[in-house]
Amino acid sequence: MTQELFTINNVWMMVATILVFIMHLGFASLEAGLTRAKNTINILFKNTIIPAMGILTYAFVGFDLMYPGEAFAGGFFGLSGLGLSLPEGWDTSNYNEGYTFFTDFIFQAMFAATAATIVSGAVAERIKLGPFIIFSTLYVAICYPIVGMWKWGGGFLDTLDTPFYDFAGSTIVHSVGGWGALIGAYLLGPRIGKYTEKGMKAIPGHNIPMAVIGVFLLWFGWFGFNGGSVLSADPGTVSKVFVTTSIAGAAGAFGALLFSYIKFKSYDITMVLNGILAGLVGITAGADMMGVGESAIIGFVGGGLVVFGVIFFDKIKVDDPVGAISVHLVGGIWGTLAVGIFGELAGFSQLMSQLIGVGAVGTFCIAFSFIVFYSMKKTVGIRVPEAEEVEGLDINEHSMRAYPDFATKD
Amino acid sequence: MTQELFTINNVWMMVATILVFIMHLGFASLEAGLTRAKNTINILFKNTIIPAMGILTYAFVGFDLMYPGEAFAGGFFGLSGLGLSLPEGWDTSNYNEGYTFFTDFIFQAMFAATAATIVSGAVAERIKLGPFIIFSTLYVAICYPIVGMWKWGGGFLDTLDTPFYDFAGSTIVHSVGGWGALIGAYLLGPRIGKYTEKGMKAIPGHNIPMAVIGVFLLWFGWFGFNGGSVLSADPGTVSKVFVTTSIAGAAGAFGALLFSYIKFKSYDITMVLNGILAGLVGITAGADMMGVGESAIIGFVGGGLVVFGVIFFDKIKVDDPVGAISVHLVGGIWGTLAVGIFGELAGFSQLMSQLIGVGAVGTFCIAFSFIVFYSMKKTVGIRVPEAEEVEGLDINEHSMRAYPDFATKD
């Protein structure tokens, strides 16, 4: 490996890092846009604190949990110390041909907070700030890196006879967030007024332009999320991943458009936006393994599943204000299974491995989320008082309003 | 060519791709910001669907039309099949020294949708959604790649004795969009209340911060649009293009500021914003051929032309809510001609070739746009009913409002 190639690889990985970073603004914008004006500060506060917390905890413990090296305990758990200790040759291709130690850390750190950010949307508009921060910290610092190690740190999912495959994290990142979102939304219960005797009431987002900004920034960042997961600047693989990712996102828009039009007879922009995201989540597990047509199918189905996911979760009265569960959990499972159905790895034993991965990760995340949320629910409480929810979390938890100069309707 | 240089080139082209992608958010923000709150969802919907559609159709047919290779028919039309078929050595410098096949495709695909996005702004606030989507799809999938082939695919404009020159698309991209915008706005007629017996009434944009976000994102993306059009990471040429592009954009701001202050005696931010864009459009045809001073002149004149363009189109009652025709058509023609007047290629025969290019592209785009828009106008209709226009397209076409929590004045 020449110094030149090492330097190029590292430049690309740093660019990818920056792109994943800005996804946190994408999530913040999307979630704020799709909820009500009275809870905007609260959502933005959470989505600002989470990446900051994620970077710090990942430096302190997450990175050591996720890449424990020799420090294994049977492929399920490992820890290589606390804090970041520079290995010899950390800034050369002896560490890795694609990046330095610091690039490795910071690229992975940007991923880490994503899991909690996904949860944030689903529990929005009624969760207490303190318990949410506690859950997020534990989820990002402990749950996510342990699960991540199972595959990316060389753990048991990576050493199956037919190894579980998850290129950039349909399961390892997105469904981890999705499971936390599901458990959180379930234990919190729906927002006041969402499900009444007269049926389900739509609670529209207060700022659709922000939601659009959010989705475009997420797509923008996804070039780094998936493109960086090549772990080098290899021209063929990265450029292929760009194409499969873009095709799937685009097809997701049309999948959601078609099925939402059939179901609701209107051109619903929030469905299209979530359809794009579901297409992106769907391709993430196999972005390097799919052809162009396969990517279009995966994205289109992912977009369609969002529509049915939203309808389904409303039917069982799990109130997810932004559709995060449908996008990241349903889309993540779909994308993970798709690796066994389409593309270069397709086959029965691969599909079984994918199911094992989905199941193992799901079991762990459900248990972890349930224990943390439920124990807080039974002690400090996780839901704001009714009056506070009606008046809005901004004024009650933050003594501020997001738009104090404007006349609002609520 | 070393593998290292090929890899660097390809990394830069991928970064440029990402930058051009985010221009679609720039267009969405700008157009939404400069129109009324009641039509915001509609504009955002179009600007979200168009890039998704553009990527898919470009994969299916556009790329094959634009770069037909041997499959020519006299330099005016060619088609090399349907869909993306990987040539041998697609991921090596044998395909191209600057990029892989997939990078080539996805970079070009990001450009493709731009043409329709430009139209979107000019026809805003009164066009029916369905006909607009049909027009956009045909324009992006067929009209744009055919015209693009004339120059970039080696067609007849590229084989003139003095070849037509259009570095990154003042004509091939921006004026293509501009001609469609002109025909669309003309056939639709002005918005209700725009031109009355008492004269022209300004209809201000509802969210100027969004317009500012849009313009900055467009400038940001232009580093990829122009910088990527070098088609390699060549240090001298790309960095020169960065400088000429930035100087022209900056000078465009002052051109528009000066003339709008003279004309209207106020510091009009929308003119300054459009002036920046016109400066950027203007330099696009010759960004690699101009010196610093020439770039300043081209940008400054481009910015000034926007002011006169806006006044002119209002005088002839072509209602362009966001100034897209002045920016992209007037600015695009100016920039294309400027290649014959300033810089390394300046000269009479070059100027003639530039005129031929402007004329040929204009003729084709006018004809194409007119046929598509006019045939829909005479059948399904292209304009929403008067009541729907007055109430807003959001509630009528999308059953949603962009800002449901806020009290609006209309």
Place this chain on the structure above:
Amino acid sequence: MTQELFTINNVWMMVATILVFIMHLGFASLEAGLTRAKNTINILFKNTIIPAMGILTYAFVGFDLMYPGEAFAGGFFGLSGLGLSLPEGWDTSNYNEGYTFFTDFIFQAMFAATAATIVSGAVAERIKLGPFIIFSTLYVAICYPIVGMWKWGGGFLDTLDTPFYDFAGSTIVHSVGGWGALIGAYLLGPRIGKYTEKGMKAIPGHNIPMAVIGVFLLWFGWFGFNGGSVLSADPGTVSKVFVTTSIAGAAGAFGALLFSYIKFKSYDITMVLNGILAGLVGITAGADMMGVGESAIIGFVGGGLVVFGVIFFDKIKVDDPVGAISVHLVGGIWGTLAVGIFGELAGFSQLMSQLIGVGAVGTFCIAFSFIVFYSMKKTVGIRVPEAEEVEGLDINEHSMRAYPDFATKD
């Protein structure tokens, strides 16, 4: 030096340039978000014109002042002509191993306007447009490059026995802006209604989502601001800078959160946002010299200092609507001194050199700002009339409103 390595270095520096460019949108969004709706156009106008002006003046005179080469006069002042003249070998590694002449210029040009943009926030909501533009132009074209030359152009701060150290500009950029902000805000006086007999009245920002967008974009751009200041793509140094920068920004959020909670008993998002920025400003002087733990301390303290800075400047009735003085001046001084306290350069003589740098730059900027602002104050006036301030600058200076479709409270 191989052509490959030169090309990689240059690609990274161009990417860094683009990232610093988008910081101007970050500043625009942050400042507009943290002020009132009635002054939004005015702020956006300034923040759009300033980078345009900065690029043009930097091409005309700033770059020649900042990097005068041989054309010195005792290390305090130098000028190598006017305009950009291409040196021989400008596009090869003979010019510089990290970048071409044009990359050098445009990267530095993007930095230049930052100083004035920082001032913009502190003087917002009451300064006359014309005088502000005059001040900004002089500050960017003359004051900033002279001060910058003292260190980065090889001037007297760079030739001290123990050279002053300022990696990416805690002093050279941020405190330069901060001093101008302090003098401007002081000479203008506070906004009407800010400090009354009954005490200080908080004037909340009108659009917190925009402020969040601004801070994330600034952090995003800081990867280029600090990462590009390595002046090459050196894998070890750039990736280290990414980590120290991110850790400091994240720790700044928590520093501000802790102390603002202690002081105000609420979760104040604007403090957290400014805390992130102060952490970023703080690490900027020594981003390549600090370990992970040291970066966390520097950021945390920086974040805390913002809270006390805001309280302090309110106590002495210097009205800074966005907290720019606390972030950029206090944070900048702290970061500069921190280089003498922490990291690879720590030591008494370094700390003394850092103090000399802070003092010299402060003295010059205070004098420059005072002379310019004061002479305008005594002639044309720098503050808008009272009625105009109450009604808002948008309608009076720009004949426009930022959100004409919405009902506002003031």
